Amino acid sequence: MARLTGKTAIITGGARGIGRATAELFAEEGATVIIADIHEPDAVNNPAISFVPLDVTQLDSWQTLVDSVLAQHGRIDILVNNAGLVGSYEPITKIDLDDWHRIVEVNQTGVFYGMRAVIPAMQAQHAGSIVNVSSIWGIVGSSGVAAYQASKAAVRMMSKNAALSYVDDGIRVNSLHPGLASTPMIAAQDDAITADVIASTPMKRAADPREIAYGALFLASDEASYVTGIELPVDGGYTAP
Ligand SMILES: NC(=O)c1ccc[n+]([C@@H]2O[C@H](COP(=O)([O-])OP(=O)(O)OC[C@H]3O[C@@H](n4cnc5c(N)ncnc54)[C@H](O)[C@@H]3O)[C@@H](O)[C@H]2O)c1
DSSP: OOTTTTOEEEEETTTSHHHHHHHHHHHHTTOEEEEEESSOOSOOOOTTEEEEEOOTTOHHHHHHHHHHHHHHHSOOOEEEEOOOOOOOOOOTTTSOHHHHHHHHIIIIIHHHHHHHHHHHHHHHHTOEEEEEEOOGGGTSOOSSOHHHHHHHHHHHHHHHHHHHHSGGGTEEEEEEEEOOBOSHHHHTSOHHHHHHHHHTSTTOSOBOHHHHHHHHHHHHSGGGTTOOSOEEEESTTTTOO
């Protein structure tokens, strides 16, 4: 028996990177997967995976997505709020204000909108699992990256808040904290920053996105039926010291 048989999952930012690896793993494990992204994914060959355009910062679009998934599949078992961006590596006094607002809008408000849109359906089912993708930089500090750190730390606490607020509705909410994973986001970043993060990672390597996806799979599946409100680092030991 596959680990997500019969479940319907929405994965934001699933067109590439960690979201794409999660979509493929969830489909292999028996889920019906809806990738919700501003970009259409390339070469999806699995009939269990479909694509719906979504900008996570648009609450109306979230409602349209939820309505269409409910109309087509009857339920939403899993939401992985994965869409996100680093956006700026600048500290508080230097970050461009538009960058600040955009990063918070996508990384924090996007996760808030996702939960706001999906929780009523999960309440009606009296079941659901939400996995909010934060970061190692939502747990431990780093210099610069002010908006990213603030927004990812907010994701961690919003997850605990939702876990406690909706525990009586049978809804589990957890945050996932990836370390450095080899994705297009990281390919686009300055090599010196990547080398620095790897040097601070006890395993001294980046993760394959699938290694992060396995963390999401555990939290999403019924194997985690007694797990809510936790922060799960999948980080090669980065947050251990
Ligand atoms: N790769 C890493 O090392 C790493 C480490 C820690 C946390 N994370 C987090 O993991 C998540 C995925 O990262 P990744 O490395 O795969 O990134 P990526 O840039 O490779 O992929 C991100 C995906 O999100 C989509 N997206 C961006 N803005 C969106 C929006 N407004 N609405 C809908 N979709 C949007 C993009 O189109 C893209 O498909 C992010 O939240 C990121 O912060 C990544």
